[in-house]
Amino acid sequence: MAGWLASSQLADRVRDTLDSRPWHAIVFAGLIGAITPVCGIASIPLVAALLRQGIPMAAAMAFWLSSPVTDPGMLILTAGILGWPFAIGKLLAALLLGLVAGAVMQGLSCWKPQTNWVREGALLQLSMNSCDSSAPSRFIDEAKATFSLVVRWLAFALTLEAIVRAHLGETDFSILTTVESAWAVPLAVAVGGPLYIEGYAALPLLRGLIEMGLTKGAAMAFLMSGATISLYSAIAVWSLVRPSIFGLYLTLGIVGALIAGWMTDIVML
Secondary structure (H helix, E strand, C coil), X not given: CHHHHHHCHHHHHHHHHHHHCHXXXXXXXXXXXXXXXXXXXXXXXXXXXXXXXXXXXXXXXXHHHHCCCCCHHHHHHHHHHHCHHHHHHHHHHHHHHHHHHHHHHHHHHCCCCHHHCECCCCCHHHHHCCCCCCHHHHHHHHHHHXXXXXXXXXXXXXXXXXXXXXXXXXXXXXXXXXXXXXXXXHHHHHHHCCCCCCHHHHHHHHHHHHHCCCCHHHHHHHHHHHHHCCHHHHHHHHHHECHHHHHHHHHHHHHHHHHHHHHHHHHCC
16 A cells, blocks of 8 residues: 555545645545554554655644544444444544644644654655656555565564563453542553553453443543554654654643543543
């Protein structure tokens, strides 16, 4: 897909349209992110390819934060395990998080150009691929660059995640059921973010914890934070953007998970 984004004429037209209409790009990226089955580990290389091809950072941020949270399969499975109100709430939370993140980035674009947000070398492939180069050449170059990103950063991130799990374990999540409801949501974010459990595996775990007394707001916060700011996603984002934008990415993910959790507790009392 990354290679296609660099070589397709249709992709060129889509990029031109999105670049000239940034707010349309944000809404489009948020919607696509919320409904497509692209997890956090797959969204990073795709966003890197999109940035190299000139997609606005605001749209990239919207896709980054909405895409890992849910997709059609996850929506149906969540509804079957935790109920349709929870599943629809999660879908809306993913969409709103993406739209808010994109709007914040678009507001910042009036203050500083996008080229100052990306690390040196992250957009190098764009300059290497001139407009005169052939489509097969652009396809191969982009695919190789994306593969290099995966090998260098995502493999490292997954290794780090495995080390964290080995030391912290995954059997002590019952602590989330022992705290007061007001603090359950922040604790769920603190645990669910770094110690990410893949969404499909997390659902039955959370159902058991809810039966033990976990609030649904804490369950929502756990799923949101684990999907958006997991270790491998965060490290991959760090490889693409400068520290200030990385900090904004973490802040948006954490605040979005907290708000989603607290709102879930208010609505689903």
